[in-house]
Amino acid sequence: MHRLALGRFTDFIDISDEERAALDAIAGPPCDVPARGVLHRQGSEIDRVYWLGEGWVSSGVATPGGLQQIFKIHLPGDFVGVPSMAVTRAFETLTALTPVVVRPILVEDIGKLFAQQSRLAAVLFLCVQYERVMLMDRLTSIGRSRAIARLAALLLNLYDRLRSIDPAQPPTVDLPLTQSELGDLVGITAVHVNRKLQELERQGLVARQRNRVDLVDIEGLRRLADLPQYQLRRD
Amino acid sequence: MHRLALGRFTDFIDISDEERAALDAIAGPPCDVPARGVLHRQGSEIDRVYWLGEGWVSSGVATPGGLQQIFKIHLPGDFVGVPSMAVTRAFETLTALTPVVVRPILVEDIGKLFAQQSRLAAVLFLCVQYERVMLMDRLTSIGRSRAIARLAALLLNLYDRLRSIDPAQPPTVDLPLTQSELGDLVGITAVHVNRKLQELERQGLVARQRNRVDLVDIEGLRRLADLPQYQLRRD
């Protein structure tokens, strides 16, 4: 039994050796992308998704107003670029935040996968539903809570996901993101990000040095973020 | 060839008679729900999703802060309650906004569907991806645009979807929603909804009478909403 990471903290699902092999078979060779490199840009033609092996990737769009909205920070193990499958031209821009290793998977091969591995197909289906749930969470977060709570939620989210990849992960997040990009994530201005980070620090919830954020008072952060907790359906 | 409506304006996909029959076979008998009735409440156990035949259904959650966030207004043809499949307890509360007719589909039967109708499974997969894209759209809308633009976008969205169900749909939306619920949709206060609706009216973009909104200047509304347009991948 292997484990397949497709999304967030707890979203791991056991898959059989055969299923793992089927995935392995359709995934192309590992491919390096330098930091700040672009996997694909919104509006371009798409024939593949990517299986993220190493590094961080952001998924977002540029808005007509000149601003940007980042939907998700992808961590190792994630499939990236999947939402763009549904439309003919890429919906999102995928940017490497760090040096990255990905394996491409052609969209047509995923079709074959559905035909041959129906259980795996169902699992993928559920994973996407889970992503949908996470997006709804973001939506309520942005729509119904303050900037500082959203920042806290973001930090916790990243920390929890890093820890689910490596249980030894210390309570620290080393962000390869500018404050401007943090703002694009939580839907506020870079200037405001700065002020609210300072407020988190003043309240003793985090400590900062350069791009590193230490989560000093995790319980306090969770209280501030006020996150719901979900339990996944395991087949 | 039949057409299967799963989401928004343009998201129709041709399915074969056999596939249609397979869907029909697992769907339970039509079931009436009165206006303001609840299909399921967040946190309750879930074993089914619903195929909406007639009426409007809202999908949303109550936030810890006492507010509410509505994710989507479902129109006839939509599958509702699907995101809750991914978690053991219902993520969302489904409320009938009008008298409603639904056909229940058991989650376990969807598993069978995946095994037997792999093409249909792939289509469902893409539909969910599309829903994900729509959610990302909402996210950027709420995160990066003004309340008035979001209201305009909401009205256009409903109008476009109504028109895709019935091409004869006049440029009018009869909302079975209170202003408070409109606020829950776009992430603002009921009071603010009121003011911004008046502003839309003052600008000559809409006319209002009771719960009915006439889209007077659709082009103007689209300019204000500043929506992107997508083209769906047709298998």
Place this chain on the structure above:
DNA sequence: CGCTGTGTTGACAGGTCTCAATATAAGTGG
């Protein structure tokens, strides 16, 4: 007829954005 939910209006407070200036860090080429 009085309830009750909803819509409307006003005054005010607070959050967030914009613009602009400065400080700091990170690169770059000499």
Place this chain on the structure above:
DNA sequence: CCACTTATATTGAGACCTGTCAACACAGCG
């Protein structure tokens, strides 16, 4: 290694958007 350039972070002042609270109007409904 240093001077220079550029990107990012920080800070302040002011305007705008949105939320809160409270009052009132209006409709449907018993």
